[in-house]
Amino acid sequence: MRIQGGKILTSDGPRPADIVVEGSAIAAVEPQRGGAPAPGDIDASGRWVLPGGIDAHTHFGMPLGGGLASLGWRESSAAALLGGTTTVIDFANPDRGEPLAAAVARWRGMADGRVLCDYGLHATVADAGIERLAEVPALVAAGVPTFKGFLAYKDRLMLSPAALGQLMAAVADAGGLLLVHAEDGELNAKVEAELVAAERTAPRWHPDAHPVESEVHAAVLALDLARQAGCPLMVVHMSAAGTLAALRRAQADREEGGPAALGEVCLHHLFADDAAYRADDERALAAICSPPLRPAGHGAALLAALADGAIDMLSTDHCEFALAIKANAAAAGFPRIPNGCGGVGERLVLSYTLAVCEGRLDPWRWQQVMAERPALLMGLAGRKGRLEPGCDADIVLFDPEARYTWHVAPGSDAAGSLWDGREVTGRVTDVWLRGARAVQGGKLCKAQPGGRFLQRVLDRTRLGSPTDRRIDVDGRT
Numbered sequence: 353m354r355i356q357g358g359k360i361l362t363s364d365g366p367r368p369a370d371i372v373v374e375g376s377a378i379a380a381v382e383p384q385r386g387g388a389p390a391p392g393d394i395d396a397s398g399r400w401v402l403p404g405g406i407d408a409h410t411h412f413g414m415p416l417g418g419g420l421a422s423l424g425w426r427e428s429s430a431a432a433l434l435g436g437t438t439t440v441i442d443f444a445n446p447d448r449g450e451p452l453a454a455a456v457a458r459w460r461g462m463a464d465g466r467v468l469c470d471y472g473l474h475a476t477v478a479d480a481g482i483e484r485l486a487e488v489p490a491l492v493a494a495g496v497p498t499f500k501g502f503l504a505y506k507d508r509l510m511l512s513p514a515a516l517g518q519l520m521a522a523v524a525d526a527g528g529l530l531l532v533h534a535e536d537g538e539l540n541a542k543v544e545a546e547l548v549a550a551e552r553t554a555p556r557w558h559p560d561a562h563p564v565e566s567e568v569h570a571a572v573l574a575l576d577l578a579r580q581a582g583c584p585l586m587v588v589h590m591s592a593a594g595t596l597a598a599l600r601r602a603q604a605d606r607e608e609g610g611p612a613a614l615g616e617v618c619l620h621h622l623f624a625d626d627a628a629y630r631a632d633d634e635r636a637l638a639a640i641c642s643p644p645l646r647p648a649g650h651g652a653a654l655l656a657a658l659a660d661g662a663i664d665m666l667s668t669d670h671c672e673f674a675l676a677i678k679a680n681a682a683a684a685g686f687p688r689i690p691n692g693c694g695g696v697g698e699r700l701v702l703s704y705t706l707a708v709c710e711g712r713l714d715p716w717r718w719q720q721v722m723a724e725r726p727a728l729l730m731g732l733a734g735r736k737g738r739l740e741p742g743c744d745a746d747i748v749l750f751d752p753e754a755r756y757t758w759h760v761a762p763g764s765d766a767a768g769s770l771w772d773g774r775e776v777t778g779r780v781t782d783v784w785l786r787g788a789r790a791v792q793g794g795k796l797c798k799a800q801p802g803g804r805f806l807q808r809v810l811d812r813t814r815l816g817s818p819t820d821r822r823i824d825v826d827g828r829t
């Protein structure tokens with residue numbers, strides 16, 4: 353199959369090229385042949401040809417309180433494909449006392465047979481006891497080389513600084529990468545208790561229990577610990593300019609060969625702000641996530657950092673709850689409301705509309721943070737994230753001129769969405785997953801190729817050393 357007449361994104365912006373697909377892989381990227389497409393070939397004229405998006409931070413079908421609270425794997429992965437994302441990396445969260453490998457197996461049991469896009473898994477580590485840490489090398493060897501530790505969520509997922517340091521040592525030794533949820537769980541719990549005591553339990557108080565200082569303090573701590581442990585660290589879902597300043601300092605201090613200090617930002621922290629909590633209870637509920645939405649201004653700083661290379665990738669932290677689920681929980685006060693927002697379906701189009709079209713992110717850099725960088729940092733380089741021979745033929749056709757009103761994917765709850773009803777530019781028209789069509793004309797194909805679990809292999813030499821970061825940003829590969 354030849355996808356012809358479109359423009360691929362390169363360092364110079366969109367460039368005319370044809371893509372030749374053989375079986376499940378890209379065989380060649382060639383100068384445009386021109387002429388009418390042969391039978392079986394695809395006419396991509398008027399559209400950009402992008403590598404399938406990679407969202408390295410999702411929570412599909414997250415179990416909560418014994419039930420399946422967030423939207424399931426099939427619906428969420430359908431939204432991903434419709435939005436131009438062909439790979440996600442989700443989080444396997446062990447129950448108390450459960451081995452990490454068992455949680456990974458449980459997550460695969462939920463995903464396999466249902467998931468429509470390819471997926472990998474990170475392992476959440478909420479217990480840094482000797483038994484859990486002993487599992488880390490086997491997980492890395494089994495294709496789960498990324499782990500998440502929390503300084504937030506006291507009495508649930510929170511690790512003490514000492515425990516986080518031990519986890520970092522284990523991850524560093526095993527050749528992995530640690531992701532950190534940087535919020536000071538002690539401080540958040542203290543503020544939350546004060547708010548509850550003052551009967552300030554409506555949804556709009558949620559952000560007050562997650563102050564900016566809490567995030568900045570935890571990020572500084574985690575970056576220091578990582579440096580001591582020699583552990584590559586990514587601060588995920590960064591929401592505040594102060595966190596960014598801490599990350600930039602760590603990157604500037606980093607000596608050649610030192611552990612990488614990486615950053616991730618999510619859609620809602622870039623393009624929504626804390627006015628949502630003051631709008632009305634429904635809007636406030638839709639916006640409940642941690643870290644919370646911040647005052648306008650933080651998002652602009654984070655977007656500038658995505659553009660200049662300090663932040664490495666744009667994810668969603670997709671963790672979508674129907675509004676009714678949040679509303680029911682809200683009766684017991686904001687601390688009981690499940691945290692999370694949707695976004696996997698919106699990531700490409702929203703960021704194109706609000707960053708690329710606004711001139712705040714070059715198209716080539718947009719492509720990097722949506723696909724190429726996550727592939728490289730998450731152990732998928734050479735397979736995903738680039739339009740080049742040998743890579744999986746995960747390909748998106750994107751109409752850069754389309755203007756319309758955004759509606760959430762079928763199965764999603766418009767009322768619980770931060771994005772439904774926005775005016776947007778850019779439409780995902782067609783998607784192939786490993787060479788098989790998954791979306792045609794903006795609609796999900798009836799026959800789906802189906803997603804696969806991806807065993808990932810990290811290349812720690814490429815995890816954002818100062819030199820590598822410069823090449824990625826200036827070299828515009």
Ligand code: URP
Pocket residue numbers: 411533589640641642643669671691692693
């Ligand atoms: O609100 C959020 N972020 N929910 C998902 C869990 C997490 O901390 O990433």
Ligand code: ZN
Pocket residue numbers: 533589642
């Ligand atoms: Zn988190």
Ligand code: ZN
Pocket residue numbers: 409410411669671
């Ligand atoms: Zn998350």
